[in-house]
Amino acid sequence: MNKLLVLATCAVLSVGNLAAQSEPLNLKDITSGRYYAHRIYGVRPANDGNSYTQLSEDSRRIIRRSFKNGEEIGTLFNASTARGPIKLEHIDGYIMSPDESRILLQTKTKSIYRRSFTAEYYIFDVKNNRFTHLSEGGPQQVPVFSPDGTMIAFARENNLFLVKLLFDNAESQITKDGKFNEVLNGIPDWVNEEEFSTNCSFTFSADSKMLAWIRYDESKVPIYSIQEFKGSHPTLKQYDEYPGTYDYKYPVAGAKNSEVSVKTFDIKNRVTRTMAVPVDSDGYIPRIQFTSDPDRLAVVTLNRHQDRMDIYMVNPRSTEVKLALRENGTKYIQESAYDALTFYPGQFTFISDRTGYQHVYLYNLNGQLVRPLTQGNYDVTTFYGYDPKTGNCYYQSAQESPLRRSIYMNDKNGRTRKLSTETGTNSATFSKNFNYFMNVWSNSTTPYVTTLRDGNGKTLSTLLDNKELKEKVASFTGQQEFFTFTTSEGVQLNGWMQKPKNFDATKKYPVIMYQYSGPGSQEVADNWKIGFSGGGIWESYMNEQGYIFVIVDGRGTGVRGSEFEKCTYLKLGELESKDQVEAAQYLGTLPYVDKNRIGIWGWSFGGFNTLMAMSEGRPVFKAGVAVAAPTNWKYYDTVYTERYMRTPKENEGYNINPINRVEKLHGNLLLIHGTADDNVHYRNCAEWAEAAVQANKQFQMQIYTNRNHFISGGNTRLHLMTRISEFFKTNL
Known part of the structure; x- marks a missing residue:
């Protein structure tokens, strides 16, 4: 679970005709998606630099639109007219070939884990308006075009395959040792997918002559079994008489990881080689990528503690390896270092927090620093790209405030130009030549506004403003405000508060605190995602019941520099819970807050910190809800846990956990979990519950059959x- 982040997922339904609010809010409307804010999804910049493509709302067409005004200027694919072996009613997604002459059409998608899925793909020829099977040997995973567009590699059942388009789509099998729960070729295992945020681990060379991939041998990784029942939505009919199990490899903290290696395949000579990459025996390879030089394969490695990152340049034929860059992190390497790694002709960029803040650096392929592309006492939060022709760097940062995001361009002389104009949170999608970008802006009271702008930030067109939704929610949204307070330890924390619309300062209100609190996360930010379900909508429902809602980001959360974020290292939960307790104490001093009626809740890491805060020792919470909560970090996976805690044998900080603190639990508690959670296993809930029983601590419990970490489906949410x-x- 990357950052253990859980978002409230709502059905993507039309807002429809939203008349003035006449009735109280209800949970059915909130969870069904009635207040969903429209966004424009799937925008892909086209090669011409002046247009982008996207899937139509009915998923039947692939449309080309102008970056100047968003107008439709062409249709690349239409399910109604395209010719092929079957009738396509719709598609789930698509992948463009490098020259945009062919398109891979994605159909019959079936999810595996958070990012992985299988699908049946078809190759569509734009000029001939025809499509054919990519492969008839079974569903495929992560198909990738070669740079010259003449081949497609894909994974199936843990092996790699190659289709040559110039040879009548001839298919050949590259690897044959792939096997479920034993060996994976080119696709990551569960923990590598989840915590390194990837579902593809293979790459073509720039000249399309070589293919490289990561091989994961998980044969020695312990198995975790999830019991499955017949259930409903969906119904697992095979378990009508007896339950079954889903068994998969899941390494808990300190356990054996997959053994990783790098392989290359010479496509012409059909020779497979193993690269002599000096990765630690218990280390990781979070990324591989061919550079602009066909003889240089970039391989990123991490040691198990994840405080050292190496970038090696590997010759795919001779297997010669040279270290290009070593990054030694303070405490640990942040994920952005490899997640934002981008290659350009003869150069690459990556993000480092070596100065105490996250910034972008430009290197040549030999590993020599060319120059920092950004610098200052603020975090770069998203890197959009570097233009080798002009030397300009485009990015999103929290330069104005940790609570806000703006879009910037730095030129080769270090001069900074702000490209976004609205105050709140801005995100961008740039055209390939950086002459245009699509800007999505929101703040805590304004749903997403999508505009098209030129390279200087001038607004050319407004595509979507969610005006109707904004007017609707304005009729019931509570009074919002951002605030700060200082703890007894002298730490200033940021908070957000939403009061009832008819707030009366002479009354005493109960308070519900919501938090996530995980490393590098952020909940207190000036954007429409504020609150559990966005826009403070569910919080407004509770406002109508007479509650004040508060969110406080404690120590360990992000966008305030690495020192603030990494201060929880080796002791997850200790400082985070202290900060929530002190936030409650601060709120209790406010004249309109009833200090004896304060509650707290959270999901995932937020559930963990709810349990930690309610058993911190200072009895400030009358009630709390912990959803899908880790209860002891030794039950969670290696990559995430050890990044912040090292292994259980190395760190006594594992003893700081909700199970060991259950004797101090104070307040009424509701514990919620899904039995099929592949991320935070149900065992976390079961073990904490047993500890609470033996400590004679009463609590309530809600279990959801066959539900994963998101606890949704049918009537579940x-x-x-x-x-x-x-x-x-x-209870309040």
């Missing part, structure tokens, strides 16, 4: 939010 809402109404 409505039931969940009703359960949480009614629990707080009863």
Whole structure:
């Protein structure tokens, strides 16, 4: 679970005709998506620099639109007219070839884990308006075009395959040792997918003559078994008489990881080689990528503690290896270092927090620093790209405030130009030549506004403004404000508060605190995602019931520099829970807050910190809800946990956990978990519950059959939010 981040997922439904608010908010409307804010998804900049492509709303067409005004200027694919072996009613997604002459059409998508899925792909020839099977040997994973567009590599059942388009789509199998729960070729295992945020681990050379991939041998990784029942939505009919299990490889903290190696395949000579990459025996390879030089394969390695990152340049034929860059992190390397790694002709960029803040650096392929592309006492939060022709760097940062995001361009002389104009949170999608960009802006009271702009930031067209939704929610949204306070330890923390619309300062209100609190996360930010379900909508529902809502980002959260973020290292939960307790104490001093009626809740890491805060020792919370909560970090996976905690044998900080602190639990608690959570296993809930029973601590529990970490499907999310809402109404 990358950063253990959980977002409330709502159905993508039309807002429709939103008349003035006449009735109280209800949970069915909130969880069904009635207040969903429209966004423009799937925008892909086209080669011409003046247009972009996207899938139509009915998923039947691939449209080309102008970057100047968003107008439709062509249709690349139309399911109604395209000719092929079957009738396509719609497609789930698509992949353009490098020259845009062919398109891979994605159909019959089936999810595996968070990022991985199988699908049946078809190769569509734009000029001939025809499509054919990519492969008839079974569903495929992560197909990739070669740079020259003449081949497609894909994974199936843990092996790699190659299709040559110039040879009548001739298919050949590259690897044959792939096997479920044993060996994976070119696709990551569960923990590498989840924590390194990737579902593809193979790459073509720039001259399309070589293919390289990561081989994961997970044969020695322990198996975790999830019990599955018949259930509903979906119904697993095979378990009608007896339950079954789903068994997969999941390395808990300190356990054996997959052994990783790098292989290359000479496509013409059909020779496979193993690269002599000096990765630690228990280390990781989070990324591989061919550079602009066909003889240089970039291989990124991490040691198990994840405080050292090496970038090696490997010759795919001779297997010669040269170290290009070594980055020694303070405590640990942040994920952005390899996640934002981008290669250009003869150069590459990556993000480092070596100055105490995250910034972009430009290197040549020999590993020599060319120059920092950004610098200052602020974090770069998204890197959009570097233009080798002009030397300009485009990025999003928190330069104005940790609570806000703006779009910037730095030129080769170090001069900075702000390209976004609105205050709040801006994100961008740039054209390939950086002459245009699509800007999406929101703040805590304004749903997403999407505009098209030129390279200097001038607004050319407004595509979407969610005006109707904004007017609708304005009729019931509570009074919002951002605030700061200083803890007893002298730490200033940022907070957000939403009061009832008819707030009366002479009254005493109960307070519900929501938090996530995980390393590098952020909940207190000036954007429409504020609150659990966005826009403070569910919080507004609770406002109508007479509650004030508060979110506080404690120590360990992000966008305030690496020192603030990494201060929780080796002791997850200790400082984070202290900060939530002190936030509650601060709120209790406010004249309109009833200090005896303060609750707290959170999901995932937020659930963990709810349990930690309620058992911190200072009895400030009357009630709390912990959803899908880790209860002891020794039950969680190696990559995430050890990044912040090292291994259980090395760190006594693992003893600081909700199970060991259960004797101090104070307040009424509701514990919620899905039995099929592949991320934070149900065992976390079961083990904490047993500890609470033996400590004679009463609590309530809600279990959801066959539900994963997101706890949704059918009527599940409505039931969940009703359960949480009614629990707080009863106990506060």
